Amino acid sequence: MPKKHRQIYQPKPGSNYVHPSLGGSPRSSGDTQPKPTLSVNERLSNLRLAQASPASSERKRQLAELSNQRSLPPSLGQGILGQTAAAAPAPRSNGTSHRSRIRLRTPGPAPPPSWVSRLTSHRQALENRYYPAKRQPRTFGKNGAPMRTTPHDLARFLNMANENPVTPGSLLDMSLKAAARNWMDIVEDCFDSLDVIPAHLRVVLLSYLTTLGPSEGIDMAGLHALFPYPAEASSLDLSGLAGWGFTLKELRNWLHKSAKDSRDQLEKLQDQADDIADSWDQDASSDDSDSIRFSIPLSLDTDIQHLTKLSLAYPPSSISWTDLLSLSKNLHTITHLSLAHWPLPTRTPNSTSPYASLDRDFEEPALVLRMLAENTYCLRWLDLQACHSWLPALIHRSYVLPLSDSEDWTPQQQRPTGPNWNGSWRHLTYLNISQDPSSWFPTNTTILKTSSFRQKMAKTYFRIGVKHQQIIDDLRDYISTHPAQREFQINHCGSCHPSADLGDCWEECADCNAYLDMFVGLMARWLERETEARTVARGIIAARQGTGVRCAFDHGWQVRESYPVLNWV
Structure with a gap:
């Protein structure tokens, strides 16, 4: 069999590099001498000599002179002593632009400066659209x-x-x-x-x-x-x-x-x-x-x-x-x-x-x-x-x-x-079926007598019927017998003539018309709730017919036990 050919690589002269993967553990040769090891005292002495060198002493002296110098105001140094003002350091550039940036919903580059500087209102509109103003924080209590x-x-x-x-x-x-x-x-x-x-x-x-x-x-x-x-x-x-x-x-x-x-x-x-008591006189002496x-x-x-x-x-x-x-x-x-x-x-x-x-x-x-x-x-x-x-x-x-199987469902x-x-x-x-006491209460009964009030009420909300007229009549009687409720009854217009009350010049004054619109809206809501309360009271009275038990219904401004029988439709 032929012998295996084994290649032999010769390193270049002067090259002592060996790859870390090919290098093994270093072998100790007898020719290399170990480096001398310094003791702690020797190292401390070397440090003292290095600190006492002339270069370090000169550097310390220069730093001490600079720290002992007193600073002068720029006006005194330039005007009296003739010293030149030191230039301010250049601003450090971090690569960011100084233009403002609108927070958009989608990420992306900032808009051009022309878009931002030219259309300030458009920028504010964008911010209000995507990031509206925060609501006033609610008042919170414990926990x-x-x-x-x-x-x-x-x-x-x-x-x-x-x-x-x-x-x-x-x-x-x-x-x-x-x-x-x-x-x-x-x-x-x-x-x-x-x-x-x-x-x-x-x-x-x-x-x-x-x-x-x-x-x-x-x-x-x-x-x-x-x-x-x-x-x-x-x-x-x-x-x-x-x-x-x-x-x-x-x-x-x-x-x-x-x-x-x-x-x-x-x-x-x-x-x-x-x-059982321990003594014969214990029960007699106890009061309880x-x-x-x-x-x-x-x-x-x-x-x-x-x-x-x-x-x-x-x-x-x-x-x-x-x-x-x-x-x-x-x-x-x-x-x-x-x-x-x-x-x-x-x-x-x-x-x-x-x-x-x-x-x-x-x-x-x-x-x-x-x-x-x-x-x-x-x-x-x-x-x-x-x-x-x-x-x-x-x-x-x-x-x-009905429970019967007849086809008559009537x-x-x-x-x-x-x-x-x-x-x-x-x-x-x-x-007590009264409304919220902090809500609006009709104290101006002068408007209730005018025809314009009835016309606007019928045109906007509903027609004044028998059930509403009964409430209005009771309201007039209540205010006439309670002077404390007349605090806001008399309201002077002022635009037409100072002695005119609201309700006398509806066609002449715009303020009176605005007040009438507001009054009609509030009155319609108040009448609707008051009518509903009286309907409930009538239903309870009708359910108790023949029992002899009477119930007082408190509406907040009057207390009634019964109501006259009217056409309640």
């Missing part, structure tokens, strides 16, 4: 929650229910106001000693907190500080508090827990009284033994028997009717209830159409109110202020098809799907 809605009147619920024992302007009234304004400091310093205040004053203080308390409301800890045992309070004014600082579920659990604790405490005292032995025990159910007046008015928009129904299942002793400013009754808020009130679809709200009425069958006083959008659900009736029957006014709510004697 990012919006600020709560507070009642307009102080202690509104207690005053309406005749439960406020405090005289306005008295020392007690001023003290309660100061305590409500400084509630956070009081809770922090006197958390465990608030129960020394009498229970009826703590009820009033809670009502003052609804208006003068913290903007974020009070939480369950503050409510528990006021009432460690809620059985002490027969009235709870939670207007503007329920749903803001605490939920209805937390309120329900707190009330149930307090009722259970009270029942357990009474049972414990009864067990102690039933025990007879009262404990012969006391009526509490029922074993979870009803809150002590609470008779409850206000849940002014809730947030996210309040749940389902939670209210769960809370009302154990509030059978409630006689006064305030649901002012509550939204449309529904158990499915996410699937209910926002136009249900406009479409007159009150089937679900009527069923919800019927369940609420069945849970509160002792109710005598109900506040539904500013609930005009769903007031017709109180008397809603649905059509029922005799359709109606059955009420709302609250039973002769059943669960048969004891109701007061119903």
Whole structure:
């Protein structure tokens, strides 16, 4: 076999380079001498010699002279000493352009300078289109929650229910106001000693907190500080508090827990009284033994028997009717209830159409109110202020098809799907169906007498009928008997002649025409809501015919128990 030919590469003379991949571990040869290793002391001495060199000493001296020189103002140096001003350093160029750049929706190069400098308004329009001005930030309270809605009147619920024992302007009234304004400091310093205040004053203080308390409301800890045992309070004014600082579920659990604790405490005292005494004269010396032995025990159910007046008015928009129904299942002793400013009754808020009130679809709200009425069958006083959008659900009736198999569909029957006014709510004697007190109220009755008002009303909105004329007549009588409501009744035009009232010169003055248009629009809206409230009142009166129970309907500016029979079409 032929031998393998093996090539032998000869390196070039003078070339000692070896590739790292081909090089192995360095071999120690006997000819190479190891480098001497310097000790620490030797290295320190070499450093001292390097620092003491003449070059470094000269550099240090120059730096010291420069640092000791005093700077002179440019005017003094140039004018007196004749020194030349040092040139300013050139701006550092980083390659970016100084022209402004519009933030566009899509990325890309900046627009040419001619587009930006020539059309300033076009640039502003682009910025407003793609990046509109930010809205004013909303006022947020604790934990990012919006600020709560507070009642307009102080202690509104207690005053309406005749439960406020405090005289306005008295020392007690001023003290309660100061305590409500400084509630956070009081809770922090006197958390465990608030129960020394009498229970009826703590009820009033809670009502003052609804208006003068913290903007974020009070939480369950503050409510528990006021009432460690809620059985002490027969009235709870939670207007503007329920749903803001605490939920209805937390309120329900707190009330149930307090009722259970009270029942357990009474049972414990009864067990102690039933025990055999250690001495023959122990029972005779105790004053509380007879009262404990012969006391009526509490029922074993979870009803809150002590609470008779409850206000849940002014809730947030996210309040749940389902939670209210769960809370009302154990509030059978409630006689006064305030649901002012509550939204449309529904158990499915996410699937209910926002136009249900406009479409007159009150089937679900009527069923919800019927369940609420069945849970509160002792109710005598109900506040539904500013609930005009769903007031017709109180008397809603649905059509029922006949059960026979005949093809005649004409005799359709109606059955009420709302609250039973002769059943669960048969004891109701007061119903507040007034509009929002902060809204517009027609105090200028002079315009109502003019023919131009009726013509514009009929042309723009609706014709003044019998039902509207009755409200206008009652409004005139009310303003004539209440001089305080005549504050804005007389309005002088000024453009035509100073002594002319608005309503005398509609065709002559443009200001009067503008005022008339505004007045007609507001009056049409107010009349529509007031007519709806009176229709509900008439429906309740008709449902109670023959029962003998009369109900007072509060419209905010008058209270009526009955209405004359008119052609209400």
